[in-house]
Amino acid sequence: MRKVLLGATGLLGFLVVWHLIPATGLVDPQYLPYPTDVAARLLQEFRDLAFWRRLRLTMTAWALGLALATLAAVVLGTAVGLVPFLRRATHTTVEFLRPVPSVALIPLAVLMFGLQLRAALVIVVYAAFWQVFVQVIYGVADVDTVARDTARSFGLTRRERLRYLVLPTALPYLMTGVRLAAAVALILAVTAEMVIGNPGLGRSIELSRSAGDAVGLYGLVVVTGLLGLLVNLVFRLVERRSLAWHQSVRSEELP
C-alpha cells in the first residue's frame, strides 16, 4: 500500500514537471501539450474499440517477440556461457552482431518478409535477444564454486545441474535481462510499426505525428509508457514468486 502511494507520488511529481514545461513557456503547448489535455484524449481513446484492437496487435508482436527472444537467448546463452570453447569461438561474432542497430536491419527484414508482422517480429526478436543473452552468460558464470563442486561430487547429471544449480543462480540475471528485453521489445514493436507500417500503436503514433496532432501523439506515447509500467508490474510479481529465496527479495522482508 505504502509502495503504491510512493510510486504514485513519483508519477505525480513527473506530471507536475511536465505541466510546468509548457506552462512556463519553455516549449509551446502546441508541440508539448498539457498533460490534462493528453489525459482527456486518452479517455476518449479508451472508449474506442479500434484503439484496443491496435493495442492487441502491438502486444501480440511484443509478446511473441519477447518469448522467442528469451527462449533463444536462454538456450544459446547457457550453452555459450557453460562451454568455454563456444564462448571463445563466438566472442568476436557476438560482439560484432550486438551493436548492429535493429533499425538499420529493417530493410533487410522487409526484403525477407515483406511489409508484414513477421518483419517486425524479426526486428523485435533480434533486439530483445541480446539483452537476455548477455545477462544469461554472466549469470551462468556466477555459479558458486562450492555449490558447483557439490553438484559434481553428488554426481548430478548434466540436466539436473542445469535445472537445479545453473538456472537458479542465473535466474536473477535472467530476470533483469527479461525486464530489459521487455522494454526493448516494446520499443521495437512500436518503432517497427512506425517505420514498416504494420498496423498497431506505432502506426497510430506515426499517423498522429504526420498530422501534427501533438495531443494524440503524446497520448499514445503515454500509453506505451503505461504499458511498460504494466509489463514491469507483471515481471515483478513473477520475480517475487520465483526469487523468494534470493537476497534481494528476502531483504525486502527485514524490519
Added chain:
Amino acid sequence: MTARRPALRIAANLLFALGLPAVAVVLWGVWSARSDNRFLAGPLAVLDAFRRTWIGPAFVDDVLPSLLRLALGIAGSIVLGVAAGIAIGSLRRLRETLGPLLEFFRAIPPPVLIPVAMLLLGITGTMKVVVIMSGAIWPILLNTIDGVRATDSVMLETADSYRIPRWERLRFVVLPAAAPRIMTGVRQALSVALILMVISEMFASSSGLGYRIAYFQRNYLIAEMWSGILLLGLIGILLAVLFGLVERRVLRWYQGMKEITRA
C-alpha cells in the same frame, strides 16, 4: 592448461577470434554469389565499399564526431546509471517512489523522444548525447539496482558492526559487491549506446555514421550500407576489447574466485 609458449597462445587466440567470422564470411560469399538478390552485396563488394567510403575524410568528418558523442554518452550513462542505481538500490523509499516513473520512461521508444529532445536541447550534439544516454542508462541502472540489492547480508552486517562510514561502505563493500552486475550492465550498455548513436543520427542530422547509413539505405547503395554496418560491428568489437581490459582489472578478484580464468 593453455599453451605455454606465448607465440602459440597468441595463435590460438587469433584462431578463436577469427575462426567463426571467417566461416561466416565464406558462407556469406557463397550465399551472395548464388543469390540474385540485389540487396545482398557480396563480401568483396562490401570490402571495396568500405575502403571507398570510410577510409579518408569521411572518417574524420562522420565517424570521429560520432565516436566522440558515443564516448560521452557511454561515460554519462555509467556515471549517472551507477550513481542513481546505488542510491535507488540502497534506499528503499527512493526505489518505491521512482520505480514506476523509471519503468514508464523505459518503455517509451527513443524515436518519439527525439523530437522532444530536439525541442528542449536544439539540434545539437548535446541532444544526441542525451538520446544515447536515454537508452544506454537502463541496463546499467537496472543491473546496479539489482546488484546492490543482492549484496550478501553477512557482508553488510560486517560493515555495520564495524561502523564503516557511509562513503567507505559504498566504496569498499557495496560497489565491489555489485561490480559483477554493474559490469554486465555496462557491457550491454555499450551496444545499446552504439545503436542509439545511429538512431539519434538517423533523425535530424546531416552528418555522422548513423546519418551515412540511413543515407545509403535510402539510396539503395547496398554495398555502402553494409559497409556502414560492418564499421558498426568493428566499433562494437573494439569497444568489447577495451571493455574486456577494464573488466579484467576491475573484476580480477571475481574471476579468480570463480576460476573463470582457469576454466
Added chain:
Amino acid sequence: GCTDSDATTGSPAASGDLRKVRVAALPISETAALWGGIKAGIFRKQGLDVEVSPAQGGAQAIPALINGDIDFAIGQPFGPFRADLQNLGVVIVGNYASSYADGDDINAVVASAKSGITRPAQLAGRKVSVNSLGAAGDVTIMAAVEKDGGDPAKVEFVEVAFPDAPAQLAAGNIDAAWVTEPFITQLRGRGDRVVVEPYQATIPGLATLTTITSAKLKDSDAALVTKFSAAMKETLTWAGDPANEASLRQAIKDNLKLPEPVADSVRLPAFGWQLDRAGLEQLATLARKYRVLDRQPDFDRLIQQQ
C-alpha cells in the same frame, strides 16, 4: 458507450474471383485519390482487390516491391531514380500526383518571421530543413536559390521530418523549413513567411508522386500491370474531377487522423496518370549538377508509361 473508429474503413466485401493486389502508399493526404478510387469500386471493376500498405517511404517500399510482397508502390520519383542507378529493376509505370504550375503550390519553404528571410537568395548561409536529404526538396531549393542569385552551396540543409518542422522553426533551431500541407497553412497562420515554392520556381508542375512497380512483375504479369494502370488512370481522373472532392476529403478523414477543419481545407495536388518525362529528366539533371546524384538514371528503362 464504445465507439469503433475503424468500422468505416473496412473495405467492401471482396466478391468471388478478385485478384488480390498489394499497394504501398504513404499515409498522407495525397493518398486520398487511391483510397477514394478503391471505395468508389474502380479497381473492382478491373477485377482487382486492392489492399493499401502504409509504407514509410521508398526505403521500405522498394525492398518489399522487389521481394514481391507488394505489387505496386506510390512514391516520390527520387526513390526509383536511386533504385535505377543501382540496377534494382524498378519501373515507373505512370504518374500519380504533381505540383501546380501556378497558384499556391503543395509544398513551400517557410521561414520564421524572426529570421527576416524573404527571398530564396537569403537562404544561403542559413539552416534549412528538408524531410529527406538528397531528394527533390534540397535539389529544387538549391536551384531556386541559384536562380535568385544566391550561392546554393552555402545553404545548410538539415533533416527534419515535416511534422517536426513547425516546432523546430518556432524553437529557432532552424531558419527555414521545406514543408507540405497541412503545415504550410499552419505556419502561415502563425505569421511565418513563405519564401519560395521550389518546385514551381524551378520545374513547374513537377511530379511529386509516381506509380512504381518492379520490372519482374511487369514482365511476368503484364496483364495485371495493364489492368492496374487502367484502374489508376480512371481513379486519378475521377480524383481530378471537382465533383468528387467531397469523397476525397471523406477518404482523408477515414484514413488519417487529421482534424476535421484541416482535412476539409488541406490543399490537394494535381492528380493525373500522364508522366511528364521532361520534368523528371530535368530534376535528374539538377540533381547531378548539385552532386546529389552522380549519374543520370536510364530513363528509357525506368519510365515506361502505361
Added chain:
Amino acid sequence: MPDGSPLLRVEHLRKVYASATGDVEAVADLSFTMDHGELVCIVGPSGCGKTTLLKCLAGLLRPTSGVVEMDGSPVTGPSPAMAVVFQEYGRSLYPWLTVRGNVELPLRHQKLSRAVRDRTVSDALEAVGLPHAARSHPWQLSGGMQQRVAIARAIAYRPEVLIMDEPFAAVDAQTRADLEDLVRELHLTRGISTVFVTHDIDESVYLGRRVLVLSHAPTRVREDLVIDLPPERDQLTTRALPRFTELRTRVYEQIQRAKRGPAEAGPAISVG
C-alpha cells in the same frame, strides 16, 4: 565507562523470525547482565538462538520485544566500540580485498597515522599466525585461515567489547589453544569485555569467567555459572585442575539436559 552500571543488560529479550512458511520463535525470554571487563561464554544446543542473541547485542537485529541496553542506553544500532567475529566467517570477508585490506578496512575511519595502522594490521595478522598471507585474497585461503583473518580483523579494531560467534570452529587444536590464550590475554591486559559463543565445553570453562548455558529453541537461560578458576590460566595446568573437571561436567550435564528437553527431540541414532 561508568563502572557502577553493567555493560550489557538484556531483559525479557524475545525474537521471532517472521517468514512466509511461518514464524519461528528463536529467543523466548532471555535476561542477563554483564559487567565491564567480563568474559562471558555462551553455550547451548545447535540452533538454540545464540547467533540471534549476539546479533541483538550487536545492534544488527531488532528484538521482537524486550530490552537490550549497553552502558545504560538502549541498543538501536551497531556501536563503534564493538567488534564482531561472525560464525559465517567465509561470507563476512570481502573477496575483492586482500587479507590485509580486509583487516585494514574498519581502521580506515579511525584517525590513525598510516604507520600505526600498518603496524596494527601486521601485529594482528602475526597474532593469528598469518603474516605470510597478507597479500592473498580470502578465497585463496583454507577455511581455518579465513576464520583467523576474521579474528585478526576484530583484534586490530581494538574494540571495548568483542563479540565472537564460534570463532575457533575451523582451526586445529594447537592453533585453537594459542588463540584461546590470545583472547584471554586481550581480556586481561586490555580489559576487553568479551562475549564468546562456543560449542566446546572445555573451551567455555577454560576461557570464561562466567558460562551461560542456554536451553534449546525458543531459548531461555538455563544456567548462569560462575567459573571460579584463578584468573591466570594455562592450557596444561588449568585444564588439569579437579575444579575444571567439575565445572566442565556440570556444563556438560546442563547442555545435555537443555538438548534433551521436551520441545526438541535430539538426533536419533538409527538410520533406515
Added chain:
Amino acid sequence: MPDGSPLLRVEHLRKVYASATGDVEAVADLSFTMDHGELVCIVGPSGCGKTTLLKCLAGLLRPTSGVVEMDGSPVTGPSPAMAVVFQEYGRSLYPWLTVRGNVELPLRHQKLSRAVRDRTVSDALEAVGLPHAARSHPWQLSGGMQQRVAIARAIAYRPEVLIMDEPFAAVDAQTRADLEDLVRELHLTRGISTVFVTHDIDESVYLGRRVLVLSHAPTRVREDLVIDLPPERDQLTTRALPRFTELRTRVYEQIQRAKRGPAEAGPAISVG
C-alpha cells in the same frame, strides 16, 4: 568391488595453486593407500592442505602431479559412489531449495520409487535431528543446522565412500557425540569407507581405524597411526580407556610438531 586391491591409492600427489600473486604449493608429496571399508581420519594444522587433498580424492581438483587411483583406475572426475560433506557447508547448500529439496536433489537420478526416496530423506533428516526443519530454506537455519543438513544429504545418498571435511565443526558437543556415533554406525553396518577430516584430536581417535597426521603446508604425511581400539566403541567407555589417552597424546604431539615445523611459524601470542 575387487577386495584384494586398495580402494584408494595416492602416490606422490602434488598440488600447486597457480595464481596471479604467485604459485602456492599446498600439497608437496603425499602417498598413502586406503582399503575398502576403512575409516581414516585426517588431522593436520590449519591451512596444511587437507581440503585440497580431499578435493583431489573426490576428483574435483586435478593434481599437479602424482597419482590418485580409486579401485585401481585413475580418478579423473567425481565418482557416483562418493559423497562429500564440504567444509563450507553454507555455500554447498542451495538457497533456492528447501532443506528437504537439498537432501533429495542427489537422489533424483537414482532409480528409487517416490516412496522410498521420501523415506530415505526423512530418515536422514531424522538422523541429524532436523525432521522439523524439512520445509525451511537453508538461510532460515542456524549454522549448525545447515551443517547437519549437508550431513543428511551425504547420508541419504548412501555412498560407498564418504568424504567429510570437518563436518561437525559447527554443532554442539552433545549433537557432535550423536553424529560421531552415527558415522561409526554407518561405517560398521553398511561398510561405508570414510575419509574424515577433523581438528578434534579426540574425535579422530574415537572415530578412526587409522589417523593420518599431515605436516604443515606444503604437506606430507607425517604419521600414519593405526588406532587399535576395539571396533565396538562407546562415548563413555572408549574415551575412558588408557589406550585412548595414549593414542590421543601421540596424535597431539605429532600435530604440535607438524605445526612447529621449520617452514611455518606458529601464531605468536603477544599482540602489540
